[in-house]
Amino acid sequence: xxxxxxxxxxxxxxxxxxxxxxxxxxxxxxxxxxxxxxxxxxxxxxxxxxxxxxxxxxxxxxxxxxxxxxxxxxxxxxxxxxxxxxxxxxxxxxxxxxxxxxxxxxxxxxxx
Numbered sequence: 126x127x128x129x130x131x132x133x134x135x136x137x138x139x140x141x142x143x144x145x146x147x148x149x150x151x152x153x154x155x156x157x158x159x160x161x162x163x164x165x166x167x168x169x170x171x172x173x174x175x176x177x178x179x180x181x182x183x184x185x186x187x188x189x190x191x192x193x194x195x196x197x198x199x200x201x202x203x204x205x206x207x208x209x210x211x212x213x214x215x216x217x218x219x220x221x222x223x224x225x226x227x228x229x230x231x232x233x234x235x236x237x
Contacts, residue, residue: 128224133205135197142194142207144223154226156194160209162226163216 128150134143142154163169193210200206204219 128220130220133197133199135194137193140194142197146224152223152226154223157191158226159194159207159218160192163207163213164218164222165216167215
């Protein structure tokens with residue numbers, strides 16, 4: 126089943142992307158983890174390393190450099206394109222990819 130966001134909120138104070146899903150699930154994604162999980166070919170080290178399921182270990186890594194998430198755009202009917210403070214914007218985060226990200230913090234994914 127394909128889940129879709131009911132809303133998309135960028136909380137710049139807390140540095141999280143909030144998505145309440147149409148099935149009642151609510152997710153929060155920390156910016157550093159989202160940047161580390163960027164699905165673009167450049168961040169993954171080439172097309173051969175890209176996959177539909179994200180590497181969950183990115184949320185346990187200490188970021189080398191922290192970037193601000195400046196803008197979020199809808200990409201078609203299936204994904205988000207994130208615009209970072211360093212100009213990076215080539216990662217397309219599909220709904221499936223975002224739902225597969227399991228963050229370690231207890232508050233990150235909750236039943237509504």
